[in-house]
Amino acid sequence: MKKNMRSKWKFSLLLLSVLALSATAACSGSEAGKETADAEETGTATGNVPADGAKSGGPLGKYDPPITLRTTLTDKAKDSLDAGDTLENNVWTRGYERELGIKVTYDWIVEGSNAGEKMNLTLASGDLPDILAVNQAQYKQLLEAGQLADLTEVYEQHASDLVKQFYAMGADGLQPTKQDGKLYGLTYYSGSYDTSPMLWIRTDWMKQLNLDPPQTMDDVIAIAKAFTEQDPDRNGENDTYGLALNKGLTSGGDINPTGFMNGYHAYPGVWLEDESGALAYGSIQPEMRTALAKLRELYAGGYIDPEFGTKDLSKSAETVMAGRIGLFFGYMTSPFAVSGMMKDGSEADWLPYPIPSADDKPALVQNNIDYGEIFAVRKDYEHPEALIQLMNFQVEKSYGESSKSEAAASYFGKEGFAPVRLLQPNKNIGIYNHVVDALEVNDPSGLNIEETSYYDGIQSYRGGDRSAWWFERIFGPDSSQSIIQHYIDNDLIKLNEFVHPSTDTMTAKGATLGKLELETFVKIIYGQDPIEAFDQFVKNWKALGGDQMTKEVNQIAQ
Incomplete structure (x- = not known):
């Protein structure tokens, strides 16, 4: 029993996301749970997004016919994969294809420590993927070379209300990717409180x-x-x-x-x-x-x-x-x-x-506001709105209404291998208030999955588990x-x-x-x-x- 509890604590620790931490926790679902998630459409993707990027079908509109999108990935979250899944084929990639009509492919997948060097080689080659995950220096290099798509209009047209809300929490989360009034990328904005x-x-x-x-x-x-x-x-x-x-x-x-x-x-x-x-x-x-x-x-x-x-x-x-x-x-x-x-x-x-x-x-x-990675689109890519679609999808599955469904639980804690991602900025202060309120009335029923894990951890400590x-x-x-x-x-x-x-x-x-x-x-x-x-x-x-x-x-x- 103690071994199982410590596995649970390890899971909860990985969920905690701050400055130097990211939510790449394992939330191993059963094969039956995975099949349910794959079979059940929990999003609201019912409309179509035409190639010209005009708004149609809402923030989670679906491409018909489907499109293929090239990007890159680090393997830092590989330990969070469910049995049988890979970084190329998992709950996120299947969800993108099923609900958004976007097939994500990877030019390369490397260890996190090698990502910067690998991206530098990619930039030097001139063969850019459609969606770029870069650091601030690389973003600046691409911007000054005129190699990034202007996302100003597609962001306003396609970003979900929840994504826009997240980027406005505590500060302007998109400030680092704006120049001359135009937007050229999405930040991995985490807020500043932590x-x-x-x-x-x-x-x-x-x-x-x-x-x-x-x-x-x-x-x-x-x-x-x-x-x-x-x-x-x-x-x-x-x-x-x-x-x-x-x-x-x-x-x-x-x-x-x-x-x-x-x-x-x-x-x-x-x-x-x-x-x-x-x-x-x-x-x-x-x-x-x-x-x-x-x-x-x-x-x-x-x-x-x-x-x-x-x-x-x-x-x-x-x-x-x-x-x-x-x-x-x-x-x-x-x-x-x-x-x-x-x-x-x-x-x-x-x-x-x-x-x-x-x-x-x-x-x-x-x-300090740590913006982490910047997600951008190579200039002249015909579907710049696809970046916004991927971000909408990840935020919705992690924090939106569909995150409350049974099927959406299969996404929980696996944001680390979503190629485009945003955690709720300053989320830990909200978790604290919810957990303390639940402790006061000894009732965790109103907590979400992550909050419940912290509530249970506190109760375990109070019961004598020093770990x-x-x-x-x-x-x-x-x-x-x-x-x-x-x-x-x-x-x-x-x-x-x-x-x-x-x-x-x-x-x-x-x-x-x-x-x-x-x-x-x-x-x-x-x-x-x-x-x-x-x-x-x-x-x-x-x-x-x-x-x-x-x-x-x-x-x-x-």
Whole structure:
């Protein structure tokens, strides 16, 4: 029974989709369920879409005669396939052909890590597939070469209300693919809420030392000092530290100082409006100097893991799980980084807290919109509306009315091998509210399949299954999503205001400037360079391309 439950938790974990996670979960249906899905037409595809792209038959109109469409795919979701299915022949490809009259073929299918290189070779060959799944740099290359179809009219004519609704959630989800008022692609828009930084603290250590939750950054620092000096694990050894970081700092994933810096009103790596109304780069502002000086002070005092500069995220997480760290700044997904220590017999526990402020001004947390892949159409393809049709179909099967049918359950959790896909932006905050409401009345009957899996996980954890701890800490009443709801309710989110493809200078010099930033910040924190090195860094950053980059950013953002 325990083995089956853990398989279920693995399934639910894969369903969770945020910043770095995508919904590619396995939802293995029976052969009978697959046959039902193949036999039953659950969509509303009754009309025809003529080759000239004129609106006919609604958002899910069917081609008659059918068309064949070339595209590409990565195999990252192959483990989610039902028995007997392949990446070329599965519930999505059969659904496209049956309900839309679109036969999807693949020029190539490669591992996710090889997709960028393979697409570069495809672009260089000049033999483009009909539908392109590209990164932002590749999209920019194609756009500047005039190789992409204008989708402005076909999107307005053919996109379903639900697709349009998703792209309007929280921001303009199509902003990066617009130029001169025209639309040239669809983004894999995920929203921004799940990128919100937050503070994670070992509450069992706080109880051991009779410490209260922090209200200010000074409180955070006091807790870090207590965790370092007062033997919170009661093993009689001087082997614990207050704060964990990793060597990538703000670019290193979880366990990084972004939230700490936000507490000092510093916003690394994002573009925000300055007092003049222009966009400015957060990492070079005076507030960043203040935050670095404080981190330098904490490191000198021995309150930060002294080896953080040699540890990537996985190594930093190992230090945390070894019981040597009491707090870190992370994200809504941080329970995954420490879940390995949630074993039977362990009393370890972590709770998330909002980022506190270093002064009397509220601490605003930075948010980034990750657009992921861009889906575009090669210029002169005779059916540009087919891209919109595929997107309508995937969104409808995953989130629309037809998603509630028994047959549509066969699509659930398999979006990873749909060649064109969009998850509901900021969906996790909605899941949290639904799950908490269901927990309050002990009735999950109103939840959908994904929400029910998280509800069941929380109940399993509360019943003693420590392996299900992360369900409670991501979707329970005292969870990372509850902190995000706090940010939303109190208007504490500060959104990165540059949401366009990289500028020319970003492409040419961004890596060099990023390396300069990281090396400078690490050396300052380590005490190898004085805090005045920040001032020289700002001058160097501007001279080496930062000023030109800032000019380009503001020209594009106008």
